[in-house]
Amino acid sequence: MIRVEFLGPIGKEPIEIEADNLLDVSNYLKRDESISKWLDKCAVALNDMMISDPNTPLKDGDKLSILPPVCGG
Amino acid sequence: MIRVEFLGPIGKEPIEIEADNLLDVSNYLKRDESISKWLDKCAVALNDMMISDPNTPLKDGDKLSILPPVCGG
Amino acid sequence: MMELYDGDLDTKEIFGRWLDEQSNSNYGAYIPFVGTIRAEDGIEALSFDIYEPILQKWFDDWQDRAKAKGAIVKMAHSIGDVPVHKSSYVSAVFSPKRRVALELIDEFVEDFKANAPIWKYDVIDGKRIYAEDRSTPMDGFGLLG
Amino acid sequence: MMELYDGDLDTKEIFGRWLDEQSNSNYGAYIPFVGTIRAEDGIEALSFDIYEPILQKWFDDWQDRAKAKGAIVKMAHSIGDVPVHKSSYVSAVFSPKRRVALELIDEFVEDFKANAPIWKYDVIDGKRIYAEDRSTPMDGFGLLG
Numbered sequence: 001m002i003r004v005e006f007l008g009p010i011g012k013e014p015i016e017i018e019a020d021n022l023l024d025v026s027n028y029l030k031r032d033e034s035i036s037k038w039l040d041k042c043a044v045a046l047n048d049m050m051i052s053d054p055n056t057p058l059k060d061g062d063k064l065s066i067l068p069p070v071c072g073g
Numbered sequence: 074m075i076r077v078e079f080l081g082p083i084g085k086e087p088i089e090i091e092a093d094n095l096l097d098v099s100n101y102l103k104r105d106e107s108i109s110k111w112l113d114k115c116a117v118a119l120n121d122m123m124i125s126d127p128n129t130p131l132k133d134g135d136k137l138s139i140l141p142p143v144c145g146g
Numbered sequence: 147m148m149e150l151y152d153g154d155l156d157t158k159e160i161f162g163r164w165l166d167e168q169s170n171s172n173y174g175a176y177i178p179f180v181g182t183i184r185a186e187d188g189i190e191a192l193s194f195d196i197y198e199p200i201l202q203k204w205f206d207d208w209q210d211r212a213k214a215k216g217a218i219v220k221m222a223h224s225i226g227d228v229p230v231h232k233s234s235y236v237s238a239v240f241s242p243k244r245r246v247a248l249e250l251i252d253e254f255v256e257d258f259k260a261n262a263p264i265w266k267y268d269v270i271d272g273k274r275i276y277a278e279d280r281s282t283p284m285d286g287f288g289l290l291g
Numbered sequence: 292m293m294e295l296y297d298g299d300l301d302t303k304e305i306f307g308r309w310l311d312e313q314s315n316s317n318y319g320a321y322i323p324f325v326g327t328i329r330a331e332d333g334i335e336a337l338s339f340d341i342y343e344p345i346l347q348k349w350f351d352d353w354q355d356r357a358k359a360k361g362a363i364v365k366m367a368h369s370i371g372d373v374p375v376h377k378s379s380y381v382s383a384v385f386s387p388k389r390r391v392a393l394e395l396i397d398e399f400v401e402d403f404k405a406n407a408p409i410w411k412y413d414v415i416d417g418k419r420i421y422a423e424d425r426s427t428p429m430d431g432f433g434l435l436g
Contacts, residue, residue: 025290043283050203069281070262072262114433116429116431142427142432143405145404146326146403146409174328177325179322186317231315248397251322
């Protein structure tokens with residue numbers, strides 16, 4: 001199982017899903033319009049490390065964080 | 074008469090000289106080697122305004138300040 | 147090195163403490179950047195969410211970048227509500243040399259705005275509204291889009 | 292707006308007072324630059340001469356440049372001896388916006404180093420030695436050369 005957390009203003013509870021890769025996660029999340037509308041603008045962290053490779057493999061127990069646009073300061 | 078003041082590390086007392094223009098002042102100051110060695114690196118102020126025009130006219134009562142290289146901070 | 151506070155920052159305490167901490171480190175330049183909440187668009191406060199694990203990694207990476215130039219960076223930020231005219235953000239660079247410090251504070255603050263995992267909300271009539279129009283997608287956005 | 296002090300600066304007092312003075316001015320960014328005397332080459336202190344009439348004009352020109360961008364600048368500097376690890380120079384920018392503040396503090400500090408009429412001396416064994424190798428001819432130098 002992969003745990004997916006939605007940070008900041010997305011305002012969704014974490015979910016647990018079966019997924020081998022980011023495409024599986026993307027396909028799953030796009031079923032929920034209140035989440036899918038954020039995805040174009042969101043960055044992704046795997047186990048609290050920012051990732052940029054769409055082919056990053058996932059394994060059981062991984063945590064994915066979905067990070068919407070930021071504005072600190 | 075023109076009053077000429079030497080600022081910072083030049084360490085000379087002010088002098089009063091007859092001069093109609095900067096060339097007169099330059100010629101006068103170059104007679105004193107302890108001053109002339111500074112002139113290449115010095116900027117000049119007329120009545121406390123920085124000047125850059127070598128043809129700036131001088132009149133009786135003017136004050137020229139000779140400013141050696143700076144390092145504030 | 148990275149400090150998070152509930153509510154607004156005690157800017158003077160932070161400035162003075164960082165100064166004292168480095169008083170014998172022989173740094174010639176200390177440049178803090180203080181960010182203060184502006185009164186505009188009828189807001190009474192801004193409010194902040196922070197995801198600390200990734201902010202800490204971001205900050206640690208910056209500490210390494212600064213160290214490679216002989217410098218150090220520091221940072222303090224608010225969590226939750228900060229009223230107008232109060233400060234929510236202080237970052238700083240200490241460096242032996244002026245040029246390094248001036249370049250580093252610029253890069254550090256700009257990358258902070260672009261990539262620190264912090265979300266901002268306007269507080270109007272007690273309601274928290276995501277500041278979407280001023281927010282920036284982080285490096286690598288769109289991976290799931 | 293421009294402050295000159297005999298000996299080293301009370302950096303915390305200056306930082307805090309400038310912050311308080313602008314606490315209701317609605318500036319979003321406050322960037323001080325603090326210059327501290329580094330222990331190097333066996334010096335016990337640095338010492339400074341200032342020609343105040345031209346420094347005041349230089350500063351007033353900068354205040355006008357800052358104002359044209361909606362910002363303000365501040366400056367404090369020491370006259371005479373400042374021991375190592377003490378501060379001799381604080382300048383600052385307040386601006387509504389971050390980008391203006393970051394660019395202005397860089398330009399303001401660099402032009403200060405190049406054109407403020409201040410002369411620096413190393414103090415070694417109680418003797419004052421002009422820091423010729425670190426000094427820069429001001430804009431327009433050589434007019435009498």
